[in-house]
Structure formats: C-alpha cells, structure tokens
Amino acid sequence: MLSPTPDKDICPLMIDREHLQQNGYQLLRQALPADWLDELRAAFEAGVIGPEQWPVPRGHDWRHALVDLDARVQAVCRLPALLAGVGELIGEGFFLSQVEGREPLAGGGYQRLHRDLSAQRLGDRVTVLVYLDDYGPHNGATRLVPGSHRPGEQLAPFDFDDESQVVQLAGSAGDILLFDADLVHGASLNPSGARRRTLLISYAAQALYAADLQTRKLRVVRMDTGERFEPADFV
Template identity: 35%
Template sequence: MHEVLEELGVRADLLAPQQLGELDELGYCRFDDFLTTDQVGVALGEIEALLAAAGARGGTLHLKDLLESGEVFDPLWLRPQLLAAVRHLLGPEFRISAMHYRAGRPGLGGQEQQTDTAEATGPGRWRVCNVIVALADFTTENGATRVVPGSHLDYGFVPPRGHEDHPEQVLLLGRAGTAWLVNSHLWHSGTANRSSTTRHAVLTGFNRRCGTTAYDVQPSDATIERLGSAAYLLV
C-alpha cells in the first residue's frame, strides 16, 4: 500500500500540525472548502436521481454503494490530504469499508451516541474512521453530527441515555462542502433535524486491513478501471 499511497500523492506534510493534534487529542479534524459549490451541486443532483430511481422513503434517507455510481463521488474521498489523515489514524494498510448517503428529514434523524466498534484500542491501533462530507450547511438546527472530543481516549466513558446531550459534546458545524475526518472510536451521533429542510451528507468509512472485512460490495470492473491504482483501497 505504500506505493499506492505514494502514487496518489499522499504525504505526511499535507496535514497542518493543528490537524494532527486534533486527530490525536480530540478524535477528529476539519477540512474547510473540501468541495467547491459546483461539486456539491453535482453530487446532490446525482443523489436526487438515485433517490428517485430507488423510490426512497422514510424519515432518514439512505443510499449505499455510492462508489459504484461513477466519478461524481470520487472527490468526496480520493484526496491526498484526506488519505494522509486516514493513514495517520490507521497506518498505511487501510481500505474503504463503505460509502453511503445519509440525510435526516425535518423532525427526524436523531441517534443515540455510539462508537462504530466495540473494540477498546488506542493510539497506533485505531481500527476505523469516517469522513463526513456536508452537502448542506450543518447548523445547530438541522441535525448536525455531534461528537464528544477526547472520548476515544476515555475507556471509562459513560454515554448519556437515549438521545440526551452530553455536557462536553460538540456539534460539527460548517458550510456545505466542509468535511470532517472522525475517529470512529469517538462517541458520536446524528442529532434531530429541527429545521424545515433536509440535511444532506455522504459518509465514507475506512478500516485498518488487519482483522477487518473488505469493501462491503465487490467493486465492479468499471469502478476498478475508473479508479486505477486507487482501486486497491477498495479490496
């Protein structure tokens, strides 16, 4: 994987010291202007078409396997700076586990705080992380993701009951096109959408290769051909 990441332009110096410190101490870091306004619009247009084709309904909208939908979603993960941050957390032997769309409709979308793995581990041994890309502004009212900074290092952490707030939780707030890489050992969840509009986001999960499963759907020949050497991050 070293050669693949090098070919993709992944270097440690792509990350600011502040981002490295935040990943280690807080459990997440932020990428402002990760997508342009045009890229956000193109991604949302494709998502609307996919939702219509799927006849998607329900309080929280979901779409899976977005990597199979063509190059429109590649900019949401195939970025040297982001992959450098993933490597900082997981080491060089990692792969994508899933890429999906999640959107809480008005009045819905709240979750209990959770981690994405029950395995207790620590620095140098993290297993999973997620990049959250906002395709709508993340606000205090529309169901932004909440995290409890530093809880990935607190093995005695006691989550609040149900959907209650934690006194140290932080909302991930930002304009459409902002992204956050979150250590999935961090306690986090979506919050209820109290606005009148749908909150759109795409999440891409990454796993350390050792002891984990591969990308949840075997990539098609067309996807492998499109991604070239980057396809090694899917298998």
Template identity: 50%
Template sequence: MSDLLTPTQVDPLEAEQAAALDRDGYLLLRGAVPEAWRAALCAAFDAGVGTPDQWASPRGVGWRHALVDLDPTVQRTCRLPPLLAAAGRMLGGPFFLCQVEGREPLPGGGHQALHRDGAGLNAVAALVFLDPYGPDNGATRVVPRHLDRGEPDEALSLVLAGEAGDILVFDADLLHGATRNRSGARRRSLLLSFMPERNRPDEDACRAIRGVRMDTSEVFVPCAISSDSGEGGA
C-alpha cells in the same frame, strides 16, 4: 496487503491539523470539497435515493438513504488528499475505502443517542456535508476525545456547524450522534469509512448486505510506511 495494485501513497497531515486530530479524535476540514464538484455530488445523492427494497438490510427510520458509491465524483471526493491524510494519521498503516453511502435526516427525524460505531473498532469514519449544517437541521455532535469520560454525557458534546463542502473525519470509536432536523432544511451528506487492510476479508464477506457495489481493491499507505517499505505511490 492486496497484490492487485501498487499502493497509493498518502501524504502526511499538516502538523497543526495532526495535533488537533490527536487531541480531539476528529477533524473538521472546512471547504475541503472543491466548489465545482458540489452540484454533481448533490445530483448523485438525489439520483441515488430509491425505495427501501434497494437495500439488502433495513435502513434507519427518520432518514433518507442514497446509493452513491459508483458515482465518479463521489469516488474522487473519497480520495481528497486531506481526507486520506487524516485517515492515514489515525490508522497508521495500510488501509482501504470500505463503504460510502448518502444519508439525510428527514424533517423531525435524525436524532441519535451519543454512540460509538464500534468500541475498540480500528476504523475511520467521515461525513462529507452537501448542504449547510447546524443545530437546526440535524448536524452531528461529538464529544472531543480529551473530554471523553467513558460514558455518554450530553453536557460534554459539541454540535458542529458549517457549510456545504466541509468534511468531518473522526475515529469511529469517538462518541458522536446526529441531532434532530427541527427546521426541515436539507442536510445531505456522504458517510464513508476506511478500514485497515487486515480487515479486508471480513468486510468483503459482508459487501452485499452493506450495499457495497464499488471496487474496494485500492490500498492506501501513509507515506512514512511507504518510504520504509520501499513501495511507491500510484
């Protein structure tokens, strides 16, 4: 664990949410982002959209990408208690915020095959929706863990729908994928990831190619672990 900071204690997830997350491998946090923050997040996204050469590695075709990780409201959003609680539930030990960037499917673009962000990868991903989302404008679809048969099966996938301010948090090993933005309506989101503290050296080694500029030194610790170890929260 990093010795630079006192670990930040993460409170446990509510029992009903924890049960749903354990069963499905994902949790949709409705209205989790305070309404007062949403305009600032949209402004940060739009200000962060640039030309392809602002990224060290190529970005996916059919998507708009935004550099947002230095924005203070983005950073506050990544630390919302329910989001950290869900990440702590899945990771079960000390973890850190690895990356956050903006993504938006362009009109007619965005479709992804069902995939896992890394088979066996011990990581948590989250999407913070900045616009209403649904099957017409590129919403994410997921295969709940209890339905997963191992191989991608579109018949088992659920297309999510909701409003700006919702957060989808999920196991990076969960089958998921964006749908096509058929309507052309905006569907901006923040994509972020949390990793176990033990993964820090590998992630630090590729910061530049991933376009990470923010300070990632903060360590989050689920409260049960904090209590056992005697470490206080920040």
C-alpha cells in the same frame, strides 16, 4: 451544547495531526472544490432508494442513497487531505470500505450518542462526513465528544445519556468532518426539515479487508474496495 474550537477549523489543505490524535476528529472547512457540489448533489438524488429496499431495512426518518459507483464521489473519497487525516488516525495501510448518501428528514434523524467501535484494535476504522448542504443545530448536525475515542490503551466508560461535553458542529456545504470510529458521536434531530445531505464514508485498516468482504452485500457495496493506501504517502 459547546461550540467547536475555532482555531482547529483550519485550512482544508492542512491536517493538524496533534489535534487529530488528542481530540479524535478534525473539521476541514471548504475542503471540496466548489464546482463539485452540484454534481455530488445530483448523484445523491439519483441514488435515493426507499428504506425498505435495502437488504437490512433503514430507518424511515432518513433518506439513503446509493452513490458508490459515481466517479465524482470516488474522487471525493481520494482527496489527499482527507486520506492524510485517515492515515494519521489508522496509522497503517488502509482501504476505502464504503460510501453512501444520508439525509435526516424533518422531525427525524436523532441518534443517541454512541461509538461505532473498532473491530480488532482501537483506531482501526475512520468515519467521514462530506456535507453537501449547510449544517447546524437547525437541521440536525452531528454532535460529538472531543477526546472520547482512545484516551488510553482501553476505551474509557462513557454514559451515552450525558451530553454535558458535547460539541455540535455547524458550517457550510463543502466542509468535511473526519473522526475516529471510537469517538462518541451522534446525529441530531432535524427540527426545521432543511436539507442536510451528506456522503458517509468509511475507511478501515487493511487487516479488516477479509471480514469486510463478507458483509458487502448486506451493505450494498458495489464498488471495488481492493485499492490500498499507506499513511506515508500523505505525509
């Protein structure tokens, strides 16, 4: 596996717009205030429910947590640098669609490479991972393929069994990864069982709001998703 490009793991207060557009992702090092971590971890633990308790059953090799009503979690979803990156990728008005907690268990968590896929046009969804623990190959950190999101007007075909171009991320609690939903990516096996709690956040273009409301019960979205963000507000 390849390593992340060091000069692109930049200051958390800066968004590299050219890098985002070209590669489809950015890793913001230490973007979380350090004194938020314990509170976020506590919110994660308080929200954990069994995989069979969700309307759509979840895999038994993951822990899933309901966290979307927690005030500190909501503050994370509105960090200015994070919203600036989301706005750059979506390129129009957008909203916060969902936030939940996820953690791969020992010996679990593996995902085949995949795209989450846009709903109406390329680039209308962005995914964010907020790392609450240190992460790397030892505990199943995300792997991705830079530039595989939208190299042209249409998505290029991709062999999801080909991992020759994969970058596997590594870093520390407090880092934030944001990426285009069309970027090829996947979680990795957690061989050690070391903790790797994350907040998984989804943002979507405003045009998808009505459709998003139709599935919110299946996704156990309890928060108000009516707030709107504009890219111009974060330039």
